[in-house]
Amino acid sequence: MEVLLAPLARQISFEVPGEPISQGSGRPIRAGNGRLHVIADNPRLQPWRDAVTWHARQALDGRPPLEGAVAVELAFTFPRPRGHYGRRGLRPSAPASHAVRPDLDKLCRAVLDALVGAGVVRDDAQVAELHATKRYGERPGLIVVLRPLKG
Secondary structure, three states: OOOOEOOHHHOEEEEEEOOOOOOOOEEEEEOOOOOEEEEEOOOOHHHHHHHHHHHHHHHHOOOOOEOOOEEEEEEEEEOOOHHHEEOOEEOOOOOOEOOOOOOHHHHHHHHHHHHHHHOOEOOHHHEEEEEEEEEEOOOOEEEEEEEEEOO
16 A cells, blocks of 8 residues: 655654653543543653653744644664573563553554644644554664655
């Protein structure tokens, strides 16, 4: 399947260093006015989301938000646990893919919410295509690429 992409001039890409944090579940709390608000149950989420927002704003560089449908690529990299290493370095049995928690969909939710907060897109409903991976690597972090879709 061939994807029609807009010119690369509108492509936005950036890297966020640090271990990715997932959105997790929300916890409802009642505000003073009686309304319910949902807050994240992971205290490490907000610093991660703030980092993604900061790097996204730097990459946007004062341009207006992307309009219409967008394609998003997210590549999450996690540090390997000590158990993946033996006396001679990386064990042959160590997996290449990160097939443990956090869930990929919850990682994506955290990033998409941060992209809206950064003003890169007006609404995460604009994401018509999403390609996301999680793997182990030497430098934990996230690589983000956004492209407007034609039509």
